[in-house]
Amino acid sequence: MTARPTLMPCRGTVPRQKSNRQHTAGRSLMPVSTDTTPSAEADHDDRRTRLARCLERARGGELAALDEVVRELNPLLWNVARAQSLTVEEAADVVQTTWLELLRRLHEIRAPQALAAWLVTATRREAWRVRNRRRQNTSEGTDVLGSVPDPDPEPLERLVADERDRVLWRHLERLPERCRTLLRIVAQVERPDYSMVAEAMGMPHGSIGPTRGRCLAKLRESLLADPGWSMS
Amino acid sequence: MTDPASQPLDETDQAILDQMRALHVLLDPPPPDLDERVRFAIALENIDVEVARLVEDMLVGSGSRGAERTRMITFDGESRTIIVTMVDTADGRVRIDGRLAPAAQLRVELRSAGTAPDAPSTSKTVVSDDAGRFAFDAVDHGLVQLVVHPIDDGDATSVVTPSLVL
Numbered sequence: 001m002t003a004r005p006t007l008m009p010c011r012g013t014v015p016r017q018k019s020n021r022q023h024t025a026g027r028s029l030m031p032v033s034t035d036t037t038p039s040a041e042a043d044h045d046d047r048r049t050r051l052a053r054c055l056e057r058a059r060g061g062e063l064a065a066l067d068e069v070v071r072e073l074n075p076l077l078w079n080v081a082r083a084q085s086l087t088v089e090e091a092a093d094v095v096q097t098t099w100l101e102l103l104r105r106l107h108e109i110r111a112p113q114a115l116a117a118w119l120v121t122a123t124r125r126e127a128w129r130v131r132n133r134r135r136q137n138t139s140e141g142t143d144v145l146g147s148v149p150d151p152d153p154e155p156l157e158r159l160v161a162d163e164r165d166r167v168l169w170r171h172l173e174r175l176p177e178r179c180r181t182l183l184r185i186v187a188q189v190e191r192p193d194y195s196m197v198a199e200a201m202g203m204p205h206g207s208i209g210p211t212r213g214r215c216l217a218k219l220r221e222s223l224l225a226d227p228g229w230s231m232s
Numbered sequence: 233m234t235d236p237a238s239q240p241l242d243e244t245d246q247a248i249l250d251q252m253r254a255l256h257v258l259l260d261p262p263p264p265d266l267d268e269r270v271r272f273a274i275a276l277e278n279i280d281v282e283v284a285r286l287v288e289d290m291l292v293g294s295g296s297r298g299a300e301r302t303r304m305i306t307f308d309g310e311s312r313t314i315i316v317t318m319v320d321t322a323d324g325r326v327r328i329d330g331r332l333a334p335a336a337q338l339r340v341e342l343r344s345a346g347t348a349p350d351a352p353s354t355s356k357t358v359v360s361d362d363a364g365r366f367a368f369d370a371v372d373h374g375l376v377q378l379v380v381h382p383i384d385d386g387d388a389t390s391v392v393t394p395s396l397v398l
Contacts, residue, residue: 063275070270078262092263093286096394099270103279126285133287165255168248187252191241212245217237220248 010054010068047072047190051112059106070099073116076188077123080201083181084127090134094126101126116193120185120200167228171219179215182207265375265397272345272353272375273395281379281392284309292317307378307393312336314378314393321370326398328368330378335364338380342368345375345395359383373398 051072057065077098081091101122102109109115160166172180182203189197195209207213212220223229263269284307293302307314316330332338341357360366377395382388 063279066274067271070274071267074262074267074270075257078266079256079260082260088263089289092266092269093394095262095266096270096273097283097285099274100281100283100392100394103274103276103281106279129285137288159259160255165251165258168251168255169259172252183249183252184256187249187256191246194241208241210240211238212236212241214237216241216245216248217235217239220244221236223248224244 010050010057010065048112051115055106055109055112055115069112069115073119076116076185076197077119079184079188080120080123081127083184084124084131086127086130090130091127094123094130097126098122113193113196116189117196117200120197124201164229167226168223171222171226171229174222175215175219178203179218182215183219268345269375269395269397272343273377273392275353276379276390276392278390281390282309282311284312284314284378284380284391284393286394286396305396309391312380312391314380314391316378318398323370324373326371326373328371330360330366332360332364332366332380335362336360337362338383340366341379341381342371343377343379343395344372347372347374357381371398 051069054065054069058069074095077095078091081094082088086094098119102119105118109118156166156169160169172183175183182198182201185201186194186197186208195205198207198209198213199205208216286305287308288304288306290304291301292304301320303318305316305318307316313333314330315333316328319327319329321327328342330340332340338360339357340360341355343353343355345351345353356368358366358368374397375395376398378393380391382390
């Protein structure tokens, strides 16, 4: 009755030992601290194993397996595109184009972690093309739908009800733009992927990862000094 | 004095990043149909495809009423450019006229996503003429995508456009 299988194709019992062995290398890069609960880490392993299996199936010709990967990684791509000052329509096209470009390269990408990095890099490249083209078109004075800027954002107060969120936003706005972009993108992925995604964003090694890095340190310091922001 | 930037990430850092993620979902969510548009676009039979990027999307014509307006979209691929114009027809559908450059007789497929959420996608194929022209009349509104195939399925790759909402 339905064209698309409603079952998620890559879910299922994950052989635990296999998933642990597979990610030993990645985990050794993580800080040896107690703040990551074992269950959160297991979730991450499960997710990664699941995405790896989806990729494997997609490479084997079962393209529907990519649906789950799209659902998981689209928010990341969306934020990368929007952080490159694209309009909503431009960003949506760039995200689509990036996935279409992936099809031809599917066989080259083995690990889900490499997939996220590849997609981030490709999205930035596509966004750059769009901005470049927009600049050329604007100089010709053409009425291009895609280049109409979004309307002025509504006042923050109307959009954000939570005072703690408003405080965060105000502190974010004081950060350099590259820091805002980095943190926005990194917040979309899970901790073991921070450094790889940061590097795909063109940020120097060590900008975030096992350590906090300058951008997050700066934001954290100003938030902790603000009585309007608290941990809970 | 230790540099706070070189400290390992802790719960506070995680809380800040979690809050950032939630805040961006609130302030700048992706279009609700983004996943669907992507999934439709990549559900292709052959994945060895060349992508023709959307490079121009504009409304032409002077009609002040929407029905009189023509939308012209240009997709640019490495091997071929696809230019389509779309006009709303009186019966509430869309007529699509297109041109391939360089001109060639090729199979042009129009994939349409079903209108119901889980309806199967459909497809229509026409062959472009010597001048690279092709047309689809009476196309339903909704999500569509063009795929330009070589006439004989030899080694040439197909050219695909992103999906777009008619």
